[in-house]
Amino acid sequence: MRLYVTPASPWVRRVVVSILELGIRDRFEFVQTRWPHAWGTRTVVPHPGFMAETPVARIPALVTADFTLADSHSICDYLNGEFGAFRLLARDGAARWYALATMSVAGGIIEAQISRRAELLRSEHERSNDFIGKMRERQLRCFEALEKQVAAFGAEFDLAQITTAVACGYEDWRYGTDWRAGAPKLATWFDAASQRPSMRTTLPAETPQS
Numbered sequence: 001m002r003l004y005v006t007p008a009s010p011w012v013r014r015v016v017v018s019i020l021e022l023g024i025r026d027r028f029e030f031v032q033t034r035w036p037h038a039w040g041t042r043t044v045v046p047h048p049g050f051m052a053e054t055p056v057a058r059i060p061a062l063v064t065a066d067f068t069l070a071d072s073h074s075i076c077d078y079l080n081g082e083f084g085a086f087r088l089l090a091r092d093g094a095a096r097w098y099a100l101a102t103m104s105v106a107g108g109i110i111e112a113q114i115s116r117r118a119e120l121l122r123s124e125h126e127r128s129n130d131f132i133g134k135m136r137e138r139q140l141r142c143f144e145a146l147e148k149q150v151a152a153f154g155a156e157f158d159l160a161q162i163t164t165a166v167a168c169g170y171e172d173w174r175y176g177t178d179w180r181a182g183a184p185k186l187a188t189w190f191d192a193a194s195q196r197p198s199m200r201t202t203l204p205a206e207t208p209q210s
Contacts, residue, residue, distance in 0.1 A: 002029045002063040003075075004050060007205040010110045010170040011072040012060045017162050018076050020198035022084045033059060034208045073107075076159055088159040102149055102160040105142050109167040112138040113174065139171065140179055147183035157196060165193045173204045 003019075005012045019025055033047050054061040056070040062078070069075045080088040090096040116135035119127050146164055153161055168190040171179050180187040193199060 001027060002031050004031045004033050004059045004061040006033050006035060006059055006207040008207040009059055010113065010166045013202045013204065014072045014163055014166045015060045015075050016202050017198045018079050018088055018159065021157060022079060024083050099158060099160040103163045105145050106163040106167045109139050109142045113170055117174065140182060143179040143183045143186060147186045150186045150189045165190055165199060169194060170204060
């Protein structure tokens with residue numbers, strides 16, 4: 001199976017960390033994509049075969065023998081069911097809904113991070129500082145919400161924790177550590193989670209330019 005990746009994307013990192021946690025790295029060919037900074041405002045062609053395999057033109061994209069999955073949610077669902085025996089996310093019941101509740105908040109952070117990044121890539125006279133501020137406020141609000149949930153995190157590094165850790169890691173890397181003041185328990189938890197091999201080998205880095 002081919003997985004289109006880039007080191008800057010928190011959505012990609014979420015999938016790759018899941019793969020590493022499940023111990024199935026050898027099943028995948030990672031295809032490095034290249035994205036110019038214009039990705040935030042117009043369609044670009046990051047890889048010769050990419051557009052043919054996924055008209056959505058976004059990453060991560062997983063290409064199997066039978067179908068293509070073009071977002072981290074469906075990819076992680078596939079990994080969890082096909083290879084993880086539902087280890088990363090419970091199949092049903094209260095545990096599933098609690099995990100999804102956490103992921104909805106952590107995923108909201110990632111969505112705001114990416115939207116903020118795209119807006120910042122516009123020229124100064126094109127970008128909306130109000131929108132950038134709105135996304136920053138959403139990020140901080142969601143980090144404070146996760147602060148209240150971290151005490152309930154279990155021993156298993158599941159998909160809810162993976163998503164949360166990826167959101168924290170991207171924030172530290174791209175925007176700084178302001179979030180930590182409003183979520184000190186979450187920050188302490190993240191510092192420990194970030195020492196896992198799956199997190200250490202997927203540290204974010206700037207995407208190669210085309």
